[in-house]
Amino acid sequence: MAAVNRDPMTAPHRTRNDAFIAVGVTVLAVALALFVDDGRALGPPGWALLAGAHVPLAWRRSRPLLVLLAVAVCATPYHALDYNHAVPIPATLLALYTVAATGTVRRTLLTAVAVLGPTLIVNSFTNPDGALELLRISGWIIAVLFFGVDARFYRQYVASIVERAERAERTREEEARRRVAEERLRIARDLHDLLAHSITLIGVQASVAAHVLTADPQRLDRKAVAQALDDIAGTCRTARGELRTTLEVLRANEASLSVGGEQAAEPGSGLGSELGSGFGSVDGRGPLPxxxxxxxxxxxxxxxxxxxxxxxxxxxxxxxxxxxxxxxxxxxxxxxxxxxxxxxxxxxxxxxxxxxxxxxxxxxxxxxxxxxxxxxxxxxxxxxxxxxxxxxxxxxxxxxxxxxxxxxxxxxxxxxxxxxxxxxxxxxx
The missing domain is CATH 3.30.565.10 (Histidine kinase-like ATPase, C-terminal domain)
Structure with a gap:
């Protein structure tokens, strides 16, 4: 299916693969020439025309129109000489399919007209009473061209689906990165709000205690020092409670991400909404004041x-x-x-x-x-x-x-x- 879905013009090693296909079609043509009796037996001119119709198939995807023209140049005199008509048919159909599968619909229609016209003219001279044969030849040519156009549209459809899936995946990845960045920003902001205030107060209160200790050592105000130290201890307890609450929220959010998967990443339901709307009091219990x-x-x-x-x-x-x-x-x-x-x-x-x-x-x-x-x-x-x-x-x-x-x-x-x-x-x- 990967080979079918891949654009034939961008497939890797296409010339090498087409050479193998050309060899296989040539083997089939030789088998038909040896075992199917349909028209004159091949002589040297017939074998030369047959080889000239099959060798260009190695470049059928690189130059589809030129390859079809080369096949037609060799196949037309081949049929006109009334050699075995079944032998070059696989090469002709493969060249027609390649043109339809790699080109536009307009080019395919023009190719159909260009191929059907000379084919019907040649067949009318070689087999003037074969109306049913004319219809069969036209049907095969139209069917192969239609199949090639259908294969081309199918590849375009598959490519559009893959492109949409890749675009959706990129969008999901960008959204995930954006949400992670927003969560990190919210965490940084809330940690700053939680701790900066307490740390500033601790610094001011410590300065007050240091000033009381050094201002007048002979008249040390023990009560003022004790009050400043008590204030520092209280502020430390407050900061510790806020930090504990923050860590609890982070751990709870991590657990919800591991259990809830995508649900935990929905906007407004994750860590950002909890931090943004307040999630803990100064003692780590209850809502934020x-x-x-x-x-x-x-x-x-x-x-x-x-x-x-x-x-x-x-x-x-x-x-x-x-x-x-x-x-x-x-x-x-x-x-x-x-x-x-x-x-x-x-x-x-x-x-x-x-x-x-x-x-x-x-x-x-x-x-x-x-x-x-x-x-x-x-x-x-x-x-x-x-x-x-x-x-x-x-x-x-x-x-x-x-x-x-x-x-x-x-x-x-x-x-x-x-x-x-x-x-x-x-x-x-």
Whole structure:
């Protein structure tokens, strides 16, 4: 079937294979000449014409029309001399089939006219009373040409099916690669959101403890040191719980992929939707806090030494939008504490639902940070290495169809504003 389905013009070793076929057809012709009595016995001219009709078959697929012409040039005088008429028929039919199987329908029709005309004329002179013979010859020629055209169309049909299958396979592979890239991006973003906030607080609290220990060793404020260390321990527990939850989700997603196969890769049902909509609380139990968890974020920033003013006016916010707002505020507070550069830093957090959108604003009066062009837009570590904070916040906003702007505040400091659309209520309900 592979040989049948393959395009004869592009088949490998076609000249070698056609040479073998030509030898086989020649052997058949010799057998017919020796054992079938149909017309005059072959003499030297007959054998020469017979050889001239069979040798070109070795190049039948390379030059189908020239081969047919060569066969016709030798076969026409052969039949005119009334030699054994059955002998050159296999070579003639093979040449006709090759022209039909490798050419267009128009060329095949023209070939049929060009072959039938001289054949019928020659046969009318050699056998003027054989009307049935004329019909039989015409039928064989038309049947062979039709078979060749049908084989050509069949190959084109098979090739189109194979091409569609290959295109579908490429599409599936590209879709799989795209989904893997999206999942990796979501994992990176959520790990950043989960750990960057806690690590920043640990750094600030450790600095506070170090300052208390070195500021006045003679009057060591043991209570302040103990409080700073307790805060560090609490933040570590929080980070550990969040990391454990992340690993549980990753392992659960891996298990679902191995068990569920394609079902686990459907959009919205895999790891990305779990991470994007929130999947664990700070202690690793229950859903991720939404807007109701902003108070704990503000309190953590206050422990780090900042003054936080929180205002929330929003009810009935969908969990996905609430989780996105929570992560945006979390990252904005982390950046403010990290880059504020002031001991009396004041951060204002406002969340308000109005006109079908949830507006989130986080503004500080610190020294701010530069917003450049790069992987993290400048929201990096304290050593100036570009980070991914602003990129992650923008992706959070886009994940629910919203937008986010970040830059220097109107007067001083830094400002982050996000607009997150709220799903409209179904009026038909």
């Amino acid at each position: 939404g807007l109701d968890g902003l108070g704990s974020l503000a309190e953590a920033a206050r422990v780090a030494g900042a003054k936080v003013e929180l205002s929330v006016h929003a009810d009935g916010v969908p969990p996905s939008v609430g989780a996105a707002a929570y992560r945006i505020v979390q990252e904005a507070l982390t950046n403010a504490v990290r880059h504020g550069g002031r001991d009396d830093l004041t951060i204002t957090v406002g969340v308000r639902a109005a006109e079908g959108v949830l507006r989130v604003s986080v503004t500080d009066d610190g020294e701010g940070m530069e917003v450049g062009v790069g992987a993290g837009d400048g929201a990096g570590a304290s050593d100036g290495t570009p980070g991914f904070g602003l990129v992650g916040m923008r992706e959070r906003a886009r994940s629910v169809g919203g937008t986010l702007d970040a830059g220097p505040g109107p007067a001083v400091g830094f400002e982050v504003t996000a607009t997150l659309p709220l799903p409209r209520e179904d009026k038909a309900r």
